[in-house]
Amino acid sequence: ERSYKVTLLPGDGIGPEIMRVAVDVMQAVGRREGITFDFTEKLVGGAALDALGVPLPDDTLASCLESNAVLLAAIGGYKWDSNPPHLKPETGLLGLRAGLGVFANLRPAVVLPQLVDASTLKREVAEGVDIMVVRELIGGIYFGKPRGFDVNETGDRFAFNTMVYSTPEIDRIARVAFETARKRQGRLCSVDKANVLQVSQLWRERVTAIGKEEYPDVELSHMYVDNAAMQLVRNPKQFDTIVTGNLFGDILSDISSMLSGSIGMLPSSSMSESGPGLFEPIHGSAPDIAGTDKANPLAQVLSAAMMLRYGLGEVKAAEIIESAVSSTLDKGYRTGDLMSAGKTLVGCTQMGEILLDAL
Amino acid sequence: ERSYKVTLLPGDGIGPEIMRVAVDVMQAVGRREGITFDFTEKLVGGAALDALGVPLPDDTLASCLESNAVLLAAIGGYKWDSNPPHLKPETGLLGLRAGLGVFANLRPAVVLPQLVDASTLKREVAEGVDIMVVRELIGGIYFGKPRGFDVNETGDRFAFNTMVYSTPEIDRIARVAFETARKRQGRLCSVDKANVLQVSQLWRERVTAIGKEEYPDVELSHMYVDNAAMQLVRNPKQFDTIVTGNLFGDILSDISSMLSGSIGMLPSSSMSESGPGLFEPIHGSAPDIAGTDKANPLAQVLSAAMMLRYGLGEVKAAEIIESAVSSTLDKGYRTGDLMSAGKTLVGCTQMGEILLDAL
Ligand SMILES: CC(C)[C@H](C(=O)O)[C@@H](O)C(=O)O
Ligand SMILES: CC(C)[C@H](C(=O)O)[C@@H](O)C(=O)O
Numbered sequence: 054e055r056s057y058k059v060t061l062l063p064g065d066g067i068g069p070e071i072m073r074v075a076v077d078v079m080q081a082v083g084r085r086e087g088i089t090f091d092f093t094e095k096l097v098g099g100a101a102l103d104a105l106g107v108p109l110p111d112d113t114l115a116s117c118l119e120s121n122a123v124l125l126a127a128i129g130g131y132k133w134d135s136n137p138p139h140l141k142p143e144t145g146l147l148g149l150r151a152g153l154g155v156f157a158n159l160r161p162a163v164v165l166p167q168l169v170d171a172s173t174l175k176r177e178v179a180e181g182v183d184i185m186v187v188r189e190l191i192g193g194i195y196f197g198k199p200r201g202f203d204v205n206e207t208g209d210r211f212a213f214n215t216m217v218y219s220t221p222e223i224d225r226i227a228r229v230a231f232e233t234a235r236k237r238q239g240r241l242c243s244v245d246k247a248n249v250l251q252v253s254q255l256w257r258e259r260v261t262a263i264g265k266e267e268y269p270d271v272e273l274s275h276m277y278v279d280n281a282a283m284q285l286v287r288n289p290k291q292f293d294t295i296v297t298g299n300l301f302g303d304i305l306s307d308i309s310s311m312l313s314g315s316i317g318m319l320p321s322s323s324m325s326e327s328g329p330g331l332f333e334p335i336h337g338s339a340p341d342i343a344g345t346d347k348a349n350p351l352a353q354v355l356s357a358a359m360m361l362r363y364g365l366g367e368v369k370a371a372e373i374i375e376s377a378v379s380s381t382l383d384k385g386y387r388t389g390d391l392m393s394a395g396k397t398l399v400g401c402t403q404m405g406e407i408l409l410d411a412l
Numbered sequence: 413e414r415s416y417k418v419t420l421l422p423g424d425g426i427g428p429e430i431m432r433v434a435v436d437v438m439q440a441v442g443r444r445e446g447i448t449f450d451f452t453e454k455l456v457g458g459a460a461l462d463a464l465g466v467p468l469p470d471d472t473l474a475s476c477l478e479s480n481a482v483l484l485a486a487i488g489g490y491k492w493d494s495n496p497p498h499l500k501p502e503t504g505l506l507g508l509r510a511g512l513g514v515f516a517n518l519r520p521a522v523v524l525p526q527l528v529d530a531s532t533l534k535r536e537v538a539e540g541v542d543i544m545v546v547r548e549l550i551g552g553i554y555f556g557k558p559r560g561f562d563v564n565e566t567g568d569r570f571a572f573n574t575m576v577y578s579t580p581e582i583d584r585i586a587r588v589a590f591e592t593a594r595k596r597q598g599r600l601c602s603v604d605k606a607n608v609l610q611v612s613q614l615w616r617e618r619v620t621a622i623g624k625e626e627y628p629d630v631e632l633s634h635m636y637v638d639n640a641a642m643q644l645v646r647n648p649k650q651f652d653t654i655v656t657g658n659l660f661g662d663i664l665s666d667i668s669s670m671l672s673g674s675i676g677m678l679p680s681s682s683m684s685e686s687g688p689g690l691f692e693p694i695h696g697s698a699p700d701i702a703g704t705d706k707a708n709p710l711a712q713v714l715s716a717a718m719m720l721r722y723g724l725g726e727v728k729a730a731e732i733i734e735s736a737v738s739s740t741l742d743k744g745y746r747t748g749d750l751m752s753a754g755k756t757l758v759g760c761t762q763m764g765e766i767l768l769d770a771l
Contacts, residue, residue, distance in 0.1 A: 173647070174532055202614065211614070213576040219570035220568050278662075283669070283675075308667070310642070
């Protein structure tokens with residue numbers, strides 16, 4: 054009997070509803086596979102702000118660090134939108150990422166055959182898209198210093214941020230990306246803005262060097278971020294694995310996931326050098342539909358599967374969950390976000406029950 | 413008889429071919445409308461590097477500054493890709509923008525009814541898209557200081573860039589954007605990353621203030637850049653006018669133009685406080701097809717029309733050119749980039765001749 058400590062962070066909006074489904078599914082699979090989960094639920098984001106006045110309580114981070122893995126749902130909402138920066142839910146998320154040291158964020162964007170019509174792209178463009186975006190998550194302009202506000206010689210206010218990467222930061226994310234590409238189609242596209250930014254010039258130099266020295270078998274290409282954004286719309290199938298910095302990764306992974314037309318289906322993982330990984334859906338907290346039982350829990354369930362596979366090494370349990378999701382889609386069950394003619398509309402709770410039946 | 417000094421910058425790749433067509437068209441319209449053009453051709457980008465060793469010769473910038481308007485084709489090519497940064501064609505372009513002070517870059521993305529099938533988006537998503545991206549062009553991380561390379565306490569190399577905006581820089585681009593939105597559907601979406609970046613927080617504060625004080629009639633909304641990139645793919649018709657900083661504008665305007673499926677059709681204008689404007693196609697120098705007579709000259713021709721309309725105030729001449737382009741498309745003539753079944757394939761030169769006939 055294997056046992057794992059997992060910290061659950063339901064967060065805000067639809068977070069608690071979809072987390073409930075994921076927990077039920079994990080427990081069912083655990084019973085079947087002889088896995089015990091020691092779940093601890095903690096507050097983060099808006100929920101933590103409301104209860105404790107901070108977006109990331111010390112106790113939450115401590116629990117995460119003591120766990121084998123962390124499963125997050127979603128954070129944020131209109132309610133805290135006008136809070137000062139240090140009291141925003143997002144600040145809690147950034148603190149959590151930094152606190153866990155999860156520098157490597159993997160965001161898959163797959164167009165599932167059952168859902169190809171949900172894409173706004175033409176069928177022939179969308180069909181077969183399978184991209185993995187490897188995003189550096191705890192560096193770059195998100196955390197770079199100096200940052201802040203000041204007044205210049207002419208008496209005008211100005212604000213500034215620093216985009217910065219060091220060679221060890223670039224090297225370690227490059228290695229994760231090359232390893233990832235090797236397990237996929239063996240093609241890696243590094244995205245930067247080296248025609249304008251010095252930080253991109255160093256990025257390109259290091260990724261090129263790591264590729265040449267350590268991964269000569271992986272086909273490496275480079276693309277400017279504006280062109281990459283465009284190529285994702287023009288011909289997404291040209292991409293296998295993409296590696297890029299924090300800001301460009303934020304933008305490109307959102308485009309990639311939208312291509313699939315089913316952002317409610319996509320999980321993500323964030324890994325550190327040796328500590329627990331952080332697993333979460335790509336979508337947000339959807340405050341507009343929170344509490345209405347309309348949310349799609351599948352990205353959360355697939356994030357749990359990703360946690361089992363990459364965070365806990367429980368590949369079999371992950372596969373069971375993934376095929377339950379697939380067979381549920383095959384049977385035609387859809388939440389509102391993916392609904393189309395001829396399918397059966399279900400709510401969040403019912404989708405959970407159908408998944409449990411399918412297990 | 414009106415007379416204008418115009419500096420022509422054919423640049424690299426397909427630049428000279430498409431510029432030739434635009435010049436013929438302008439001259440034909442000029443004869444008809446009693447406009448004389450005093451054209452001066454100058455070197456920029458790779459062409460200037462080859463001839464003079466610098467990407468922006470002083471003489472080129474001086475000629476531009478003495479003109480009523482500047483018409484650029486495209487710069488860059490593989491040939492100069494491994495040059496050091498200060499000897500890259502792009503550095504010439506950035507120097508030209510800064511030297512002319514053209515802070516406001518307007519990039520329209522329109523899905524033409526004749527070309528809706530060229531988009532990779534489904535017809536019902538693409539049809540009717542008409543977006544104007546107003547991009548700040550001479551500030552932000554493109555020009556921010558400090559920038560460069562250094563070594564940190566642990567002996568590791570690092571590189572850094574600064575994203576910076578001051579209130580006057582934000583205010584002047586915001587005003588251009590509000591004015592632009594007012595002449596369109598009256599809706600402006602300001603794009604930033606205010607949940608992470610201080611510079612975006614100041615951006616949002618100032619755009620909001622200018623809107624409230626000076627443009628209460630324009631409907632203002634705000635969107636994070638990752639979401640905006642995603643929404644452009646999900647439902648581009650929700651956008652009328654977008655305003656954003658230099659880096660985000662680079663990315664979003666490329667996505668917008670790709671949505672139209674006809675990047676070979678899209679012009680852009682860049683305006684300063686009071687000096688000559690800079691007009692250029694959105695597409696690049698396409699070195700792979702340079703010299704093969706395959707280039708689409710229409711974006712260059714429409715850039716000339718934009719120059720006539722916004723740079724020289726010759727609205728009638730602009731309209732004549734625009735309707736010649738439209739009727740040429742109606743007649744079914746297409747260059748390779750836009751070719752589809754049932755249309756007539758033509759080269760760059762022949763497209764020019766057909767346009768002259770249509771005038
Ligand atoms: C909420 C926000 C801070 C976050 C980010 O920008 O990283 C989100 O967009 C994401 O991609 O996870
Ligand atoms: C060539 C490059 C420097 C330029 C930019 O990034 O501004 C281009 O991408 C553009 O959008 O005009």
